[in-house]
Amino acid sequence: MAKVGKPFKLTVAALADIFVAFLFIVIGVGSKGWFTLPSKFGTDTWTGLSDTSSEPKGQAAYALCVISTLAASTALTAIAIDLITQLLKKKSEKLAKIITLVTLIAAIVGGNFGIIGSIIHAAWLGAFYSDSTISYTPGVSYYLTVIGSLALIIGGGLARRARNGTRIGENSQEIDNEN
Numbered sequence: 001m002a003k004v005g006k007p008f009k010l011t012v013a014a015l016a017d018i019f020v021a022f023l024f025i026v027i028g029v030g031s032k033g034w035f036t037l038p039s040k041f042g043t044d045t046w047t048g049l050s051d052t053s054s055e056p057k058g059q060a061a062y063a064l065c066v067i068s069t070l071a072a073s074t075a076l077t078a079i080a081i082d083l084i085t086q087l088l089k090k091k092s093e094k095l096a097k098i099i100t101l102v103t104l105i106a107a108i109v110g111g112n113f114g115i116i117g118s119i120i121h122a123a124w125l126g127a128f129y130s131d132s133t134i135s136y137t138p139g140v141s142y143y144l145t146v147i148g149s150l151a152l153i154i155g156g157g158l159a160r161r162a163r164n165g166t167r168i169g170e171n172s173q174e175i176d177n178e179n
Contacts, residue, residue: 008086010162015079017155018107022072024148025114029065033141035125061124064117065145071110072152078103079159100163107156114149118142 082099122138 007162010158011079011083011086014103014155014158014162015076015083017151017158018072018076018079018103021111021148021151021155022069022076024144024151025065025069025072025110028141028143028145028148029069031141031144033139033144034121035139035142036137061117061121064113064120068110068114068117068145068149068152071106071113072148075103075106075110075152075156075159078106079155082159082162096163100159103159104156107152107159111149111151111153111156114145114152118146118149 078099082096082103085095085099122142
C-alpha cells in the first residue's frame with residue numbers, strides 16, 4: 001500500500017491555507033467591522049470599506065482589497081486544479097509549473113494588495129479624523145483582511161514548495177506488512 005507523498009500533503013496544506021485566507025478576505029472586505037467610531041449617542045458606529053469609498057483614498061483602499069479578493073479566488077482555483085490533477089494522476093511537469101506559478105503570483109499579489117489596501121484605509125481614516133477629537137479603533141474586518149492576506153502569501157509559498165513534488169505515492173516509501 002502506498003503512502004501519500006510529502007508534496008501531496010503540502011498541496012493539501014496550501015489548499016486549506018488559501019481557502020481560509022480567501023474566507024477571511026471575503027468576510028473582511030465585505031463586512032462593516034473595519035473601524036469603530038464613537039457616536040454622539042454613546043453607541044459606537046461601525047464603518048466598512050464601502051462606506052468610505054466616496055473619497056479617492058477610500059476608493060483606492062477599496063479597489064486594492066477587492067483585487068485581493070479576486071487574486072485569492074484565483075489562487076484558490078489554481079491550487080484546487082493542482083490537487084485534482086494530482087488525485088487523477090494527470091500531472092505533467094509543464095502543467096505543474098504553470099499552475100504553481102499562477103498560484104504563487106496570485107497569492108503574492110492578492111496578499112500584498114490586501115495588506116496595502118488595509119494600510120491605506122487605516123492611514124486615510126487617521127488623517128481624516130486627525131483634526132478632531134474622534135478616535136477610531138480597528139475592527140474585526142480590518143484584522144480579518146490583514147490576517148487573510150498574510151495567510152494567502154503563506155499558502156502561495158506552500159504551493160511553490162509542493163511544486164517539486166510528484167503524484168500520490170511517488171517518492172514515498174512503501175511499507176508492506178506481508179507475513
